[in-house]
Amino acid sequence: MEKLLVESSGRLQGKVRISGAKNAALPILAACLLGTEDIYLEEVPDLKDVEIMCQVLESLGAKVKKVGKGELIINSANLNNYKTKYELMSKMRASFLVMGPLLGRLGKTENSLPGGCSIGSRPIDLHLKGFKALGAKVQTDFGNISAYADRLVGQKIYLDFPSVGATENIMMAAVLAEGETIIDNAAMEPEIVDLSNFLRKLGANVIGAGTSTIKIKGVPELKGARHSVIPDRIEAGTFMVAAAITGGDVVVENVILNHMKPVIAKLREAGCRIDEEGESVRVLCERGLKPIDIKTLPYPGFPTDMQAQFLALMTRCNGINIAIETVFENRFMHVDELKKMGADIRVEERKAIVNGGKPLHGAKVRATDLRAGAALILAGLTATGTTEVHEIYHIDRGYENIEEKFRKLGAKITRAKVED
Numbered sequence: 001m002e003k004l005l006v007e008s009s010g011r012l013q014g015k016v017r018i019s020g021a022k023n024a025a026l027p028i029l030a031a032c033l034l035g036t037e038d039i040y041l042e043e044v045p046d047l048k049d050v051e052i053m054c055q056v057l058e059s060l061g062a063k064v065k066k067v068g069k070g071e072l073i074i075n076s077a078n079l080n081n082y083k084t085k086y087e088l089m090s091k092m093r094a095s096f097l098v099m100g101p102l103l104g105r106l107g108k109t110e111n112s113l114p115g116g117c118s119i120g121s122r123p124i125d126l127h128l129k130g131f132k133a134l135g136a137k138v139q140t141d142f143g144n145i146s147a148y149a150d151r152l153v154g155q156k157i158y159l160d161f162p163s164v165g166a167t168e169n170i171m172m173a174a175v176l177a178e179g180e181t182i183i184d185n186a187a188m189e190p191e192i193v194d195l196s197n198f199l200r201k202l203g204a205n206v207i208g209a210g211t212s213t214i215k216i217k218g219v220p221e222l223k224g225a226r227h228s229v230i231p232d233r234i235e236a237g238t239f240m241v242a243a244a245i246t247g248g249d250v251v252v253e254n255v256i257l258n259h260m261k262p263v264i265a266k267l268r269e270a271g272c273r274i275d276e277e278g279e280s281v282r283v284l285c286e287r288g289l290k291p292i293d294i295k296t297l298p299y300p301g302f303p304t305d306m307q308a309q310f311l312a313l314m315t316r317c318n319g320i321n322i323a324i325e326t327v328f329e330n331r332f333m334h335v336d337e338l339k340k341m342g343a344d345i346r347v348e349e350r351k352a353i354v355n356g357g358k359p360l361h362g363a364k365v366r367a368t369d370l371r372a373g374a375a376l377i378l379a380g381l382t383a384t385g386t387t388e389v390h391e392i393y394h395i396d397r398g399y400e401n402i403e404e405k406f407r408k409l410g411a412k413i414t415r416a417k418v419e420d
């Protein structure tokens with residue numbers, strides 16, 4: 001087991017380049033199961049979750065070859081298995097995203113039910129609603145879930161909640177179905193658009209991604225493609241907050257500015273100067289931070305994956321700050337850890353009230369999910385003394401070389417072994 005030691009680091013300064021988006025790479029890797037020729041991917045982030053997804057693809061018969069930094073060649077011509085291994089599914093719930101492609105390509109798929117995690121129960125009812133609407137028979141027993149369909153026929157599907165994963169899984173099941181599928185109240189996240197662009201390159205007929213209505217016309221077969229994964233808007237937001245929380249001056253490179261609107265707006269409200277420059281954004285914070293309020297919502301609202309990082313920032317914003325979490329039912333686990341560092345935060349159901357401006361001090365804390373882990377690093381940068389962040393495997397799942405990227409900006413952060 002490892003931990004990160006974070007010292008008070010003063011103003012972060014310099015440039016940091018953002019990696020490919022984890023939450024675009026994972027569904028795109030799953031969608032590679034639909035292709036029958038070589039698929040060449042670039043800007044694939046080097047993450048634990050990506051490694052596991054590649055193992056899942058190989059366990060199903062796909063060939064996965066790493067040909068350079070962030071570059072993979074994947075070939076699923078000889079798919080010979082439709083059952084994912086429990087050991088892999090249990091490591092990463094996003095491997096559930098192979099269900100749609102397997103159903104579409106082979107007409108059958110068997111997985112263990114993805115577990116919940118610290119941020120919520122993470123149900124899959126909307127995924128299954130979509131599969132059944134397309135004509136699949138779905139069975140769940142003793143922790144397993146299977147879906148079979150002799151043929152999939154396009155349907156009109158309404159999502160009760162604009163679920164990112166359900167939108168992605170249904171899209172991937174529908175691209176080879178007969179006829180037209182319409183997904184209403186679809187998720188509109190940029191990662192959905194990236195997946196749609198990738199599917200279209202494979203030969204799929206998908207329109208409307210990025211809006212709440214996505215139309216898919218089934219085609220007989222998908223081929224190969226070359227695709228570069230979009231930059232990670234959450235990693236970008238995390239480093240933008242790092243600049244703000246340390247009163248620094250940081251240029252975040254390889255960013256799609258249009259994806260950063262809620263984060264840019266809130267940092268400006270806190271008093272930061274934000275210069276938008278093409279594919280980079282400069283965050284400059286020279287004076288004290290003002291209190292802000294956030295409310296997480298499906299895209300284009302404020303991203304739930306930035307809530308923990310902003311809670312850390314709010315501890316430095318003098319006055320009362322409010323954060324409302326509407327997407328997940330239990331995504332304030334990081335509050336107790338921040339309070340160990342001296343933060344003055346009160347949680348009332350879906351609302352966290354942060355009385356910002358009080359000094360933080362280093363403490364032994366643990367990452368409860370990957371974004372909470374990032375938030376604790378951010379808090380540690382401004383806390384007096386040393387903050388030990390434990391259970392950092394969560395962080396390694398979603399951030400590529402996080403301590404190197406922080407060190408390049410002047411952060412005092414090292415990785416160490418946890419003594420038994």
Ligand code: EPZ
Nearest residue numbers: 023094122123124125126127161163164165166305327328
């Ligand atoms: C994706 O998870 C992301 N993960 C999450 O990022 C992100 O927080 C989330 O979308 C919301 O943006 C990946 O893309 C791999 P959802 P997903 O289905 O697809 C409810 C991170 O930090 N729901 O949009 O699981 C669910 O309970 C991770 O990188 C149902 O009720 O999210 C939740 O309350 C964390 N029924 C809400 O929808 C369903 O069938 C949002 O879930 C599915 C979801």
